Amino acid sequence: MNDDSTPSRRTTDVVSTHSVCGAPCWVSLTSRDLEATEEFYQAVLGWEWRSAKLGDRFRIALADGAPVAGIAAVASMWQMAVAWTPYFAVPSADEAVSRVQERGGTAAVGPISFPPGRAALLADRDGATFGIWEGELFTDWETWRKAAPAFIRLHTRDAFDAAIFYGEVLDWASELPGCCEVRYEANEVVLRSHGEVVARIESGALEAAPDPTIRPHWQIHFRVADVAACARAAEAHGGSVLRESPAEAILRDADGAQFTVTSRQER
Template sequence: MNHDMPSTAATTDVFSTHSVFGAPCWVSLTSRDVKTTEDFYGAVLGWQWRQVRLGDRFRIALADGAPVAGIAGVATMWQMAVAWTPYFAVRSADEAAARVQERGGTSAVGPISLPPGRAALLADRDGATFGIWEGELFTDWPTWRRAQPAFIRLHTRDAFDAAIFYGEVFDWASDKPGCCEVRYEGEEVVLRSGGQVVARIESGAAGSAPDPAIRPHWQVHFTVKDVTACARAAERHGGSVLSEAADEAVLRDNEGAQFTVTSRPGR
């Protein structure tokens, strides 16, 4: 799970999950070897690194000086899969985790206290893993959104059913001020926060019944200027290219974690 959570001293709502509740607010990668992970993402995405107070196993990734992601070298120690996980902002981690379990989801870790907040690692009722975070953020949410993460996409068996699950957990489309907006556009469910597209949910196979071969998962997308250059860098540094187009590529890092690079923010 994400033990690289925010450690700023900011106390205003602009820098907390109270202002952007229900929206993705962070992404984290579990790794077996922090050093090789640093080398890979430094080469592919140009990230720099900052150590955090939790110890040598943890790092913050910086893009042009702005925090964009957390890396936790605990996959082997905690017997966890190497994977990217999105974290959603919540006003109460305990309440959100309870809602997940009430609706058929599961809790893997937490909620636990990680000052200055609380976090949990959860799964929806189809098995897609995600995290929640209550508390202060590394930086204000608009800065994080502009830095490099483009958005996240849920590949699942039934987009409409998944939207109901997450909507009930995160108060999407509620009457609460600042909540996320949800619309069904074409064959996707589109989530917006402050007018920005922050997530999309799609069923397994477009134009047909959901594909039973697709394992439900959240896919993290990073905005880049040159998709081709990222793909070639991934191959040179021990990763692989699962699919590639001029404006988007699905990559695996040197340890097997899957992510997408795109030149089309919000798509």
């Protein structure tokens, strides 16, 4: 979770994770080369950049002036994989980490303090990496949703089993205010927050597959106006196209991180 809060924002404008319990609230990328990462995503997604309070290895991506993602050039230093990671809003990071460990998942990092909140980097029991965030959101959730990912998708071994794991960890379909709705539709699990599709879970990934695109993982889908233009820009700036259709393309950035661009409007 890589951002700094806006000092001029009024206290009455602050939105916390309690209002969107269990929903995706941020995405973060670990990379090796910060300058190359900035150049790539500016070319492909049109992002601009600002510094973060965490230091010169961190940047905040802006779309139309709104914070949409964090970039951390720490993959080599911290011996972490180059990858996009979704973060989910929780009322208590400590409690969420305990729930993950009790249910066979693992805690890689944290919880640790990243003012204005606390974060942890975790893995579910099939090895898919995700994060949790407790505290103040960096921008209004509705604003972030309009400018940021269209949705996220978990490719996993068993969608139903994964939905139970995440539901118990993140209080999906609970009595908590703002909790997410979970439904089984067309052979996949669909997660909605405030009536909007924010995540999907599908079966089919293989737990020990040698290809990382087949192993269980969360895939970030960014909504764009022109899928083909994004794919060409990715190729021109050192990335690659793994799969492409008129409505969607799976891309790999110059550092190796995988993500999807889509023109689809989720409903």
